[in-house]
Amino acid sequence: MRQTARGSLRGRGSERWRATRTNSLQPTRRDHIRQGTVRGRGSERWRATRTNSLQPTRRDHIRQGTDGYSGILTTKRRLLKMVVSTLQPLEITEDPNFRDFVKALHPSFSIPSKSTMQSQLLSVYNEMESDLRSKLASADDIVLTCELWSSGAEDSHLTVGCHFVDCNGNLMSYTLKTTSLFRDESAAHIQTQLSAIMDAWQVKEKVHWVVRAGMPQLKNVKAQWGHMPCFADSLNVVFKGLMSDNELSNVVRKSQDIVRFFKKDSEAERKLREIQNGLKFKQDKLILYSGDRWLPSLHMLQRLMEQYPAMMMVFDERGKTDLILNESDKEKIKKIISALEPLREVMSRMKEKGFQSISAVLPLLKILMDSLREEAKCNDVAKTLLLKCKKEFGDVNNNPFLAPIMFLDPRFKNQLGDENKRQAMDKIKTELSAFCSAAELNELVNEYVAYKPNSEESNPLAWWRHTGKEKFGKLSKLGLQKLGVVSTAVPLERAFSSAGDQFCSLRSSIEPENLNMILFLNSNWSSKT
Structure with missing residues (x-):
């Protein structure tokens, strides 16, 4: 109504x-x-x-990756990724402090046990291994890198990596396998292990070079693949040769003792900071390094000399006359620092991370030799270092191995001297003679020489994969093969920084049964997955 x-x-x-x-x-x-x-x-x-x-909604659970069974798996996967990326033991999930921390963040979260993490580790490893196998199946040429290292007096291990150029011209790098050598570091045993790893991954016919860190026992071994030393490792070999001089090694040892004194005596360190503050010195942390790598040794000596005036005042007060450097000691340290600076310049020109093509080595060696030659005019330590470099690397103006590789890099091809350029062109023509006539090869190589060089920031591999292939067809495959050889056996951030020492320390504490899988995932598990 x-x-x-x-x-x-x-x-x-x-x-x-x-x-x-x-x-x-x-x-x-x-x-x-x-x-x-x-x-x-x-x-x-x-x-x-x-x-x-007040509780998280379903949407919140989804955002947190904790929605039901799939969410739990996602969370476990993220936890495993944290463990392998930081080289933590799987037992961390059973550590009381870790469990308290997680409970404080998420009281209802069920922290997985070590056995659950072990199962997850195997699952992800199998997944990543299968993915890598498919990538290697489509690769044309593969370069291996191998590193020999010890986890203590008990055992030594061989870690083998692989490198290839993908279809877009990117250099792809992965770890293949870490295997125990059971204290047998002979050339024959290492060769057997390398061959077994290649067979297991079905890449033996594609491997043409193996880049090794150390392992001089492999230098003259005959195999179907070539052996080449790691560039970073070779620089350390040169430094070791320099330190074979007793006077130089003694002054470096004394420098280590000085730093060690302040590291162990907290009162002396407190007094040093007080004096530094009064003198308005930078209070940078002292560096103690007792290994045989040149870069951390350089850092230690430089920091020591920066702070030495303040240190000497502490020595006078404490009566530590045995630690005082005399004028001859200080002069030797200054000469070592000046001699090592050209090596730092070379290192600074390399990429900060990952791996770099061997094509950059010859230009870097030329810079190094020229800088040492200039420094040697007034520095006998630099003169000795120059001689050691010549012995280790040979004549940079007449290098039949590196010259063809540098020639095939469109960034550096015009920087070769006459002798290197002649050798490079002859070698390339010989390698391509089965595919082209002499006239065709001459025309092809001359056209490439006349082509405008690329900028040093460009990617030569991508250039050969696309532009170079279109313009200089038969040179493309050779260019990709030779430029795909990497310059170091370990990533540059480990080869030229203290991060390498920390990595090696953590790596040595991984349980043997998980070592291969954890190092495999540490290298291969992308941050995007």
């Missing part, structure tokens, strides 16, 4: 209207909820609803 706007509803309709009208003047359930005044069973339901509203 309907009335005019001013009329009122009659009968049961009017009662319904009055009830509705009355209720509209009462606080609504929403108002009660706001005021916390819902009564009876409804209030219990409200309190339950209110309590649940």
Whole structure:
């Protein structure tokens, strides 16, 4: 029944209207909820609803990767990724402090046991291994790198990596296998292990070079693949040769003793900071390094000389006359620092991370030799270092191995001297003679020589994969093969920084049964997956 706007509803309709009208003047359930005044069973339901509203919603669970079974798997996977990326033991999930930390973040999260993590490790390893096998199946040429290292007096290990150029011209690098040598580091045993790894990954026919860190026992071994030393390792070999001089090694040892004194005596270190503050010196942390790598040795000596005036005041006060450097000692340290600076310049020109093509080595060696030659005019330590470099690397102006590789790099091809250029062109023509006539080869190589060089920031592999292939067809495959050889056996961030020492220390503490899988995932598990 309907009335005019001013009329009122009659009968049961009017009662319904009055009830509705009355209720509209009462606080609504929403108002009660706001005021916390819902009564009876409804209030219990409200309190339950209110309590649940404080818990993460389904959407929140999805965002956190904890929605049901798939969410739990995602969380475990992320935890495993943290473990392998930082080389932590799987037992970390059973550590009380770690468990307390996780519970504080998420009280309801069920922390996986070591056995669960072990199962997850195997699952992800199998997944990544299968993915890598498919990538290697499509690769044309593969270069291996191998590093020999020890986890203590008990055992030594061989870690083998692989490198190839993908279809886009990117250099791809992965770890293949870490295997125990059971204290047998002979050339024959290492060769056997390398061959077994190639067979297991079905890449033996594609491997043409193996870049090794150390392992001089492999230098003259005959195999179907060539052996080549790691560039970073070769620089350390040169430094070791320099330190074979007793006078130089003694002054470096004394420098280590000085730093060690302040590291172990907290009162002496406190006094040093007080003096540094008074002299307005930078209070940089002292560096103690007792290994045989040139870069951390350089850092230690430089920091020592920067802080030595303040140190000497502490020695005078404490009566530590045996630690005071005489003028001859200081002069030797300054000469070592100046002699090592050209090596730092070379290192700074390399990429900061990952691996770099061997094509950059010859230009870097030329810079190194020229800088040492100039420094040697007034520095006998630099003169000795120059001689050691010539012995290790040979004549940079007549290098039949590196010259063809540098020639095939469109960034550096015009930087070759006459002798290197002649050797490079002859070698390339010989290698391609089965595919082209002599006339065709001469025309092809001359056209490439005349082509404008690329910028040093460009990617020569991508250039050969696309532009170079289109313009200089038959040179492309050779260019990709030779430029795909890497210059170091380990990533540059480990080869030229203290991060390498930390990595090696952590690596040595991994359980033997998990060593291969954890190092495999540490290298190969992309940050995007």
